Amino acid sequence: MTATAPIAPAAGRPRRHYGTHLFLVVMAVMWLVPLLWTLYAALRPKAVTDKYGYWSLHGPLNLDNFTAAWSQGGMATYFGNTLLITVPSVVLTLGFASMMAFAVSRFTWRFNLTLLILFTAGNMLPPQVLAAPLFEMFKHTPLPYSISSSGTLLDTYYAVIAVEVAFQMGFCTFVLSNYMKALPSGLTEAARVDGASVWQQYSRIIMPLTRPALAALGTLEVVWLYNDYFWPLLFIHSGDRLPITTGITNLQGQFLLDYNMIAAGATITVIPTLAVYLALQRHFVAGLTLGASKG
């Protein structure tokens, strides 16, 4: 392996990388096989795989499992719930994080670094550490029945949204504050001289300039929240309120041993993330590497 790991050749002398290609092709195949195997199982009728086994080339390929998984699994509901949780969470996270980042990066005050450190640290905690107290806090937070059928914050989207926002805010604040720090101070100075208030400096000057970072973080957060499993698992108990990633595990119980259906459900669940990947890959990668890359 190491023998095939040369470093970029000196400029102007393209080298042929047969060994490297061989290695990469083998790796790429290994990376693709799980996805292709899932897709293949999803496309095959159960009767055929029962008869010939999954390791076979028999029979028709069709979308029957997909339609069955979609309707029997109630996946439309799960997707709707994901939307209801993800969109407000991302908007609120970016809104709060950008305000916080603006305040800590464009002004100095006594605790700004301390708070930034606390925000950054908070999002690195294992979420399980907070589970019990949050559950109890929400259980004892009364809400009118008109907005929560539990009468408390439990089993509501609000609970999940609140915790997602709190957890993701730390990371976004951190990234945005770095980004904002790099914006020339002259911008806001000039605006201040023209009499712009703090809010105007934030909303008219800094935020527009921060858009690339917001786009990258937004894409990243959408995918992360779409993929979140733990918080809905903890707070939501009604099957018809679960988001897709937590709900999909119900499918596993429901389609017990029916690997074709499970594969179909899995494929459907993967589609939106892959769509984001194809459409907004750069934003996603930028979000991931924002600040992580050497500037």
Add this chain to the structure above:
Amino acid sequence: MSVMPQTTLPSAAAASAGVTAPSARPRRVRRLSGRDRLVLGVMVGVPTLIQAVLVWIPTLLSVGLSFTKWNGLDLADIRPAGLSNYTYAVEEYPPFWPALAHNIIWLVFLALVATPIGLLLAVLLDQKIRGTRLYQSVFFTPVMLSMVMVGIIWQLIYARNEGLLNNLLGTAGTPGAVDWFGDSDVNLWAALVATTWRHAGYIMVLYLAGLKGIDPSLREAAALDGANGRQTFFRVILPAMRPINIVIVVITIIEGLRAFDIVYLINKGTNGLELLSVLVIQNLVGAGQVIGVGSALAVILLVISLGPIVYYLVRTFRRAD
């Protein structure tokens, strides 16, 4: 999704990029008007309040609860318990040490296998080779998936009679077929392979971004000095990548400690897949709620996590002072 650590580094000094953005000289708040100070107070206060109420206070409450006995039902039933939950967890609770061992194995495996694979891929793909974008896309795809999906997809690979692996090995349907997620001798490793599928792509992307940011003149200089590829990498590139190396170390450790989704999906973290994070949840929200013990386990997990967190914060913010 908890497994994806939302950690990144601040970008290091921008010297090499050639952009000398005049550094912002933050203003002192004292000089602001009353109204502006109020606005600023709200902009800081609301997020801080959210963060405090939903992250830091619960963390402290967890610490507090770890010194009590409670079945999680009536607040009036909370009774002080001293250190007994800790001694129980460490001395009487059989899954504790296996879980700790599994967390360490998880961490070591990520550090010695998954992360190096990601680094290797990044280094290979950083060369000007054909199809590099295609390769990158392939390796990056699993990063988009949740650990739950990774678990479900690999279940289809690992299933005893239906799975691809045993079919390839020719053991499917025979008594010799290994149940990769069910056999406690192998299921930890099987779960780690599935995790690697996703983790390596993540590391690859981060490292690739770092490599792209390396000043090309560094390489040219090394080449002029007659250094070969390997020498260039280890003597020039690697040291220049120090900030991102730290991120990757921290990400690897934090991922090792936050692993939860995939083992919970496979078998609720029993039978060879015990991890500290799952034991916490089993004791906190399972049918048998033992809040004190669960909280004690949570605090142990917290203390272990604080190591890499503090290390990261110190490295990151020291410069900012």
Add this chain to the structure above:
Amino acid sequence: MASHNPTPFLESRLDRRTLLRGLGGGAAALAAAPLLAACSGGPAPSDPAVKATSVGSGLSDPVPRSAIQAMVDAFKAKSGATVKTNVMPRAQLVDNISSYLQSNPEDVITWFAGYKMRYYAAKGLLAPVDDVWAQIGGNFSEGLTKASEGEDGKKYFVPNYNYPWGFYYRKSVWQEHGYEIPGTFDAFRALCEQMKKDGLTPIAFADKDGWPAMGTFDYINMRTNGYQFHLDLCAHKESWDQQKVKDVFDNWKALLPYQDKAALGATWQEGARSMTSKKAGMYLIGAFIAQDVTDKEILADLDFFPFPAIAVEGTDAIEAPIDGFVLSKRAGSNKTAKDMLAFFGSGAGQDAYAAKDSSNLQTAKDANTASFSELNKKGAAAIADAKYISQFFDRDALPAMANNVMIPALQGFIKDGTIDTRAIEAQAKSLYAAE
């Protein structure tokens, strides 16, 4: 202060239009906040004006799922009430029952008789249903009535059906090999040995979900030490760290070589399939195994025998859990919910269930048993003849004991045949003391 430069990735990608669209969408979503409320709000639990109730069901497998739905539909047709049904995977309901009952439970919930039911009743998470029992009391035997009571003597449970646990097998396989039903443990082991020689896995076994192995423990304990000892052990009136408990595991150890090695990765349905597909000779499981058998021929080929005698009480004790319904605390004043419970406790309600899931046995006296299969009749007779009836370990013991202690302990035992009774006792002490 060092200046920070955002990554070059971004410089090249400033697609303002995408962005604005994204932000616009976000604003729209915020404006749609009432939608969130609409999706998580609901009527106050005991609004007398609305004739509505709900069922939370952990019966997620296809057959019982449709059976519960049939039962609910029958009630809806009879009463004109609206009933919302929430089906959760069984493991989810059972594992999270505590947090479920505390958060937003449905009114009527599928549950089980036993210590675990009494435990949540005593913790105030269930509502008493004595007024329902005033209507349905005559429908149930004394044993079932007693099993529906909480510690305070009030009723908290309405039985639906019960089912015996025993060794299920295919008659054709046994005929082919000339196997005889073993009456004693020695005969049983000899039979296992013979099956092994004949190329069968003697005992199908599955314990991925942790609970099925408790059935084996319960039977060996009752046969080795008697019914009373078993119940006392479940309630921790007896110590786990004593010879009697070690004897149980010694007896079990003699069976381990005959139980399917792959148990820890298999669900009970996979275990069932290894027996019905003639790979395994027999399977210690509940009568609900029939739910998983769709082939009529195989169903007719199914039979069972009781766990053989070991040391005491012969085969007098039987494990025959009762499944039924409880009422969540806040539905205590919902008249419709209670009407539904009364219906579920009637022959008509139970028959609606049994029409879809014939594997179990209705418990109401006025239920129609004419449609019982041979297997049903045999099961009903076995329960009727039994002197002692146990529920199941995870229903007879403290929830934390069953979940946090026994599951890992039994899984460890299945894996390598070792058990640390001292450690179990230490955990039991701490957990029962915390209550």
